[in-house]
Amino acid sequence: RKEVEQDPGPFNVPEGATVAFNCTYSNSASQSFFWYRQDCRKEPKLLMSVYSSGNEDGRFTAQLNRASQYISLLIRDSKLSDSATYLCVVSNNNDMRFGAGTRLTVKP
Amino acid sequence: EPEVTQTPSHQVTQMGQEVILRCVPISNHLYFYWYRQILGQKVEFLVSFYNNEISEKSEIFDDQFSVERPDGSNFTLKIRSTKLEDSAMYFCASDTSGRRGDEQFFGPGTRLTVL
Numbered sequence: 001r002k003e004v005e006q007d008p009g010p011f012n013v014p015e016g017a018t019v020a021f022n023c024t025y026s027n028s029a030s031q032s033f034f035w036y037r038q039d040c041r042k043e044p045k046l047l048m049s050v051y052s053s054g055n056e057d058g059r060f061t062a063q064l065n066r067a068s069q070y071i072s073l074l075i076r077d078s079k080l081s082d083s084a085t086y087l088c089v090v091s092n093n094n095d096m097r098f099g100a101g102t103r104l105t106v107k108p
Numbered sequence: 109e110p111e112v113t114q115t116p117s118h119q120v121t122q123m124g125q126e127v128i129l130r131c132v133p134i135s136n137h138l139y140f141y142w143y144r145q146i147l148g149q150k151v152e153f154l155v156s157f158y159n160n161e162i163s164e165k166s167e168i169f170d171d172q173f174s175v176e177r178p179d180g181s182n183f184t185l186k187i188r189s190t191k192l193e194d195s196a197m198y199f200c201a202s203d204t205s206g207r208r209g210d211e212q213f214f215g216p217g218t219r220l221t222v223l
Contacts, residue, residue, distance in 0.1 A: 034211075043199055043214035044151060087151065095164045096141075096212065098151040 023088030112215035131200030
């Protein structure tokens, strides 16, 4: 089983759509969880941390289920600028493990 | 806004040559990291560094690799004898404390091409 597993997509959605990404991780000792976004040939940038209670930042909602070792990201009212690859990241101490990413394209 | 910088942006080298990739982390950050991303693949953790020593390293970070903080600002990754499969984007990152949940800030990367 891969350490961090994501559906690679691509997800092609119209503007305004709601889209959800899922991620599973194998290391039950993982302590911190993040969603990063990466634009083509650019560095990863933090989108949001993921907390056990779930958290929301504007149009973005992240959920964590430790029992199932599952993380999700929901994007509401998609914008053209949301087009990117979304990376699920799981950390144990300083050792960050990245998923391969889910590619999202938002179309007019 | 402070940012992590990396030089060069693109490095081309011959197989077997040594390369040094340079990073300047954000000035008040204490933990430093190197990652690599082979084209089309996932970002892979290489090493974390704190207080002038390695704190964690992955299975990728073998004896060919070394890191150093030679002065108060630079953080370097050396690959002693490059192989074709070392061709990748190398990202440096830093954060304020290394505490779980802190955001790591990534530099723009150095694209290494080994011929």
